[in-house]
Amino acid sequence: LPATVGGSSEAFLIDRIRSRIPPPPPWLVVGIGDDAAVMERERNRLDVVTTDVVVEGVHFDRRYFPARAIGFKALAVNLSDLAAMGATPRSMTLSLVLPPALGLADFDGLLDGLLSLAAAHRVSIVGGNIARSPGPLVVDVTASGTVRRRHVLTRNAARPGDELWLSGTAGAAAAGLGACSAGLASGAGFDDCVERFLRPEPRVRLGMLVGRTRSARACIDLSDGLGDGIRQMASASSTGAVIEESDLPLSEATSTWFARQGLDPVVSAIAGGEDYELLFAVAPRQLRAFLAATRQSGVPVARIGVVTKGSACVVRRADGREQPLPGGFAHFR
Amino acid sequence: LPATVGGSSEAFLIDRIRSRIPPPPPWLVVGIGDDAAVMERERNRLDVVTTDVVVEGVHFDRRYFPARAIGFKALAVNLSDLAAMGATPRSMTLSLVLPPALGLADFDGLLDGLLSLAAAHRVSIVGGNIARSPGPLVVDVTASGTVRRRHVLTRNAARPGDELWLSGTAGAAAAGLGACSAGLASGAGFDDCVERFLRPEPRVRLGMLVGRTRSARACIDLSDGLGDGIRQMASASSTGAVIEESDLPLSEATSTWFARQGLDPVVSAIAGGEDYELLFAVAPRQLRAFLAATRQSGVPVARIGVVTKGSACVVRRADGREQPLPGGFAHFR
Numbered sequence: 251l252p253a254t255v256g257g258s259s260e261a262f263l264i265d266r267i268r269s270r271i272p273p274p275p276p277w278l279v280v281g282i283g284d285d286a287a288v289m290e291r292e293r294n295r296l297d298v299v300t301t302d303v304v305v306e307g308v309h310f311d312r313r314y315f316p317a318r319a320i321g322f323k324a325l326a327v328n329l330s331d332l333a334a335m336g337a338t339p340r341s342m343t344l345s346l347v348l349p350p351a352l353g354l355a356d357f358d359g360l361l362d363g364l365l366s367l368a369a370a371h372r373v374s375i376v377g378g379n380i381a382r383s384p385g386p387l388v389v390d391v392t393a394s395g396t397v398r399r400r401h402v403l404t405r406n407a408a409r410p411g412d413e414l415w416l417s418g419t420a421g422a423a424a425a426g427l428g429a430c431s432a433g434l435a436s437g438a439g440f441d442d443c444v445e446r447f448l449r450p451e452p453r454v455r456l457g458m459l460v461g462r463t464r465s466a467r468a469c470i471d472l473s474d475g476l477g478d479g480i481r482q483m484a485s486a487s488s489t490g491a492v493i494e495e496s497d498l499p500l501s502e503a504t505s506t507w508f509a510r511q512g513l514d515p516v517v518s519a520i521a522g523g524e525d526y527e528l529l530f531a532v533a534p535r536q537l538r539a540f541l542a543a544t545r546q547s548g549v550p551v552a553r554i555g556v557v558t559k560g561s562a563c564v565v566r567r568a569d570g571r572e573q574p575l576p577g578g579f580a581h582f583r
Numbered sequence: 584l585p586a587t588v589g590g591s592s593e594a595f596l597i598d599r600i601r602s603r604i605p606p607p608p609p610w611l612v613v614g615i616g617d618d619a620a621v622m623e624r625e626r627n628r629l630d631v632v633t634t635d636v637v638v639e640g641v642h643f644d645r646r647y648f649p650a651r652a653i654g655f656k657a658l659a660v661n662l663s664d665l666a667a668m669g670a671t672p673r674s675m676t677l678s679l680v681l682p683p684a685l686g687l688a689d690f691d692g693l694l695d696g697l698l699s700l701a702a703a704h705r706v707s708i709v710g711g712n713i714a715r716s717p718g719p720l721v722v723d724v725t726a727s728g729t730v731r732r733r734h735v736l737t738r739n740a741a742r743p744g745d746e747l748w749l750s751g752t753a754g755a756a757a758a759g760l761g762a763c764s765a766g767l768a769s770g771a772g773f774d775d776c777v778e779r780f781l782r783p784e785p786r787v788r789l790g791m792l793v794g795r796t797r798s799a800r801a802c803i804d805l806s807d808g809l810g811d812g813i814r815q816m817a818s819a820s821s822t823g824a825v826i827e828e829s830d831l832p833l834s835e836a837t838s839t840w841f842a843r844q845g846l847d848p849v850v851s852a853i854a855g856g857e858d859y860e861l862l863f864a865v866a867p868r869q870l871r872a873f874l875a876a877t878r879q880s881g882v883p884v885a886r887i888g889v890v891t892k893g894s895a896c897v898v899r900r901a902d903g904r905e906q907p908l909p910g911g912f913a914h915f916r
Contacts, residue, residue, distance in 0.1 A: 279629055283819070284737050285667035285804055286633035288730070291624045296612055299710055300619035301676040301725060307717035334618035343634040345678075345723050377632055384640035385718020390678050392634060392725040397621070404617050471618055486616070 255357050256350025260380050263357065267344075270365060271375055278341075278376060287376035289341065295396035298337035302327045302473075306386035314430040317359030318366075319448040320389060325367045327473065328393035329452035330526040334471035336403040336461020337395035339371050339454060344378035347388035360389070363449075371454055401461040403469035406486035408531035412467055412557040414491060415540065417453050417527045417549050419499040420476045421515070422446040424522020425507035440503050450526035456547040457528055465539035468531040475523040477577030480555075481563050483529065490562040493520070493555035493575065520565060521577030531557050588690050589683025593713050596690065600677075600708070603698060608707055611674075620709035622674065628729035631670035635660045635806075639719035647763040650692030651699075652781040653722060658700045660806065661726035662785035663859040667804035669736040669794020670728030672704050672787060677711035680721035693722070696782075704787055734794040736802035739819035741864035745800055745890040747824060748873065750786050750860045750882050752832040753809045754848070755779040757855020758840035773836050783859035789880040790861055798872035801864040808856040810910030813888075814896050816862065823895040826853070826888035826908065853898060854910030864890050 252258045264282070274281045280288035291297075304310060304324045312320075325342065332339050344364070348357070368375060373393065426447025429440040436444065453471075460466045468487060472479040476493075484491045500519050508515040530551075532540045544551045555565075563575040585591045597615070607614045613621035624630075637643060637657045645653075658675065665672050677697070681690070701708065706726065759780025762773040769777065786804075793799045801820060805812040809826075817824045833852050841848040863884075865873045877884045888899075896908040 279732070280668075280735065280737060284739070285664040285802075286631045286670065286728075288668065288735055289630040289632065291628075291630060295624075297622040297624060297630075298619045299622065299674075299676060299727075301678050301710060301723075302712050303678050303680060303714050303723070305680055305714050305716060308715050331618040335613075335621065337619065341632075343632060343725055345634050345636050345725075347636060347638055347721060347723075377634060379635050381636050381638050382641050383638060383719070386716070388680060388721055390634075390636070390680075390721075390723045392676055392678075394632075395619075399612070402613065402621055404613060406617070469618075 252354055254350060254354060255348050255352045258354065263380050267361060270361060272369070275374055278374060281376055289376065292396050294398065296399055296402065298332055298335050298395045298397055299392065300328055300331035301390065301392040302331065303388060303390040305388050314435050315448065317356035318363035321360035321363030322367050322449050324389035324391050325364050326450050326452045327526060328391045329371060329454050330450070330471040330473070332393055332395040333452050333454045333457030334403060334469050334528055335397060336401050336457050337397040338458055339373045339393060339395040341374045341376045342368065342391055342393040344375055345390040346378070346380045347383040348380060349383045349385070349387055352387060397461065401464065403457065403461045403466060405468050405470040405483045408468040408483055408487035408489055408557045410489055410557050410559045412531040412533050413537065413553050414480070414493070414555045414557060415530045415532055415551045416476065416499065416554045417456055417551050418525070419501045419504065420525060421504045421519025421522045422501055423450060423524040424518065425504045427524070428507055428511065440507055442501060443503050443507060447524060450524065452526060453528045453549055456544060456549045459543040459547050460530060460540065463539050463543045465536045465543050466530040466532050470529050472525045472527045472529060473523065475521050475577040476525065476529070477520040477575040479529045480575060483531065484561065484563050490558040490560040491555055492558055493565040495565055495567045497552060497554045499552040516565065517576045520575060585687055587683060587687060588681045588685045591687065596713050600694060603694060604708055605702070611707060611709060615710055622709065625729050627731065629732055629735065631665055631668050631728045631730055632725065633661055633664035634723065634725040635664065636721060636723040638721050647768050648781065650689035651696035654693035654696030655700050655782050657722035657724050658697050659783050659785045660859065661724045662704060662787050663783070663804040663806070665726055665728040666785050666787045666790030667736060667802050667861055668730060669734050669790050670730040671791055672706045672726060672728040674707045674709045675701065675724055675726045677708055678723040679711065679713045680716040681713060682716045682720055685720060730794065734797065736790065736794045736799060738801050738803040738816045741801040741816055741820035741822055741890045743822055743890050743892045745864040745866050746870065746886050747813070747826070747888045747890060748863045748865055748884050749809065749832065749887045750789055750884050751858070752834045752837065753858060754837045754852025754855045755834055756783060756857040757851065758837045760857070761840055761844065773840055775834060776836050776840060780857060783857065785859060786861045786882055789877060789882045792876040792880050793863060793873065796872050796876045798869045798876050799863040799865050803862050805858045805860045805862060806856065808854050808910040809858065809862070810853040810908040812862045813908055816864065817894065817896050823891040823893040824888055825891055826898040828898055828900045830885060830887045832885040849898065850909045853908060
């Protein structure tokens, strides 16, 4: 076997992927190997499509980011977007831009991570392409799912008085990134944070259950942090929001990490990106159904604040002071 | 306005795209701006999906590749794949990985080229994402279309005795690449070749018409050259092929370019990639319908050879000698 992808042909690499893909589902009329994939549709369902990319040196650093985690995360960030729409994932295309020096073992590892998550959510790889990169490793996934029209969750329908509910915890991925960057990827007490950063679990079942039970008015996934997500939802819904510091679910390791860096754990957790949790706006009358749906999903949720009139998005600290919601000002540079 | 994309925020760049996108079609339930796009399906149609990427330093060199052409080509190569399936294009997602130093004028130019081709084929941009690149500019498009089940064109159904027909000419894009690399991008007699290289016209209408009239047995688009395309079709169909040198449509400029480089024009034209023409296998009894469909498309076609038994793919030179079909051995490195 060649040691690197540069020692192989594109056809060899494609065959290496094809040989590991499970038997095609009945709805896949033409799969990998032709000019394009051909699929049957599901009746009475809408199509949901999203695309997201992970780029070496921007979203991951290969010094601490295992190849398996790169593949896992490239799909996870897309499934998280589908989850935020209440959709059931179905298919994906995979676009790989590979530096020739990438080891074949890393290529295989990347596939391992991606295929394990795809199998867990029954996502079929229906197509893709492989190109050479003169620079970073780039993994671009476009994922599709289906949803009934009345089960679609959007971000723009929150109303003043709705409660804001968050799945999981806030800021763990940002703490995990910090621990990885500092060379503390394992065994230093931050393993859960590192795991949330490397292998975020997309909340697919939670999003589907809440969508199906119509038990939230709005939903968004947190790719760029809780503060950014709240502002995006509030802006799209023409509302404001108040978050209560005392209600924020921060893991102990997350708080410890930020405090140890001399940072305000609450501010850092709200500003920190890549949690890939779901944020919901829930009307008071939906609350019972919402809690039943979340219980069924097995994912813990916490009420963190309320949707307000106006456009201000603030966090109310434990001492009663309100301050602007941190985060979400990321610059392209 | 900022001079470069690095001087802007991601939100600014996304707004800059959104502001230029035509009003959403009625089937787009949720467009750009939420976690994912939501679309209605067309009745009695299959979905056709393809993804292809263009990478700076691999597929284009910004010294001679105008930004408009980058955007145009990023979509064109995908529409060519849809055309080869007989599909009608419908939607696309756009994934941009941008070096911060990219000028905002080039960002706009890239959009100009992409949007002009999208408008010409009524392709709606339903989603996408923008990420920073620490290296090359990468434009990744995933395009979707629709087709009736009985109108699908695949590459694997050619049979011995079928005629091989090619749209347009062979090798022009490779000659154009050569002219561009040599600094002869315009006015040196190779403008048509350069145009085919920079702005390949995807044969969308031709593919649709041939699919609808069921007037070809197999079809493939030529991304990696005529030789590669013939071998791919023959291999998928478990056949061989014989191409006649004397029937190959080479433009005079293409022949002149390769001869001037001391290369065999026929070998170079067959091996040269990026023509994005369509290659069809046509059964003798389909020929009348095929020619009627191609006439309706307005795209010239030429009979270049036949599908044979066995697995050999050869070109018969003007002097009667047969030689293995050149090209298609591209290494990943």
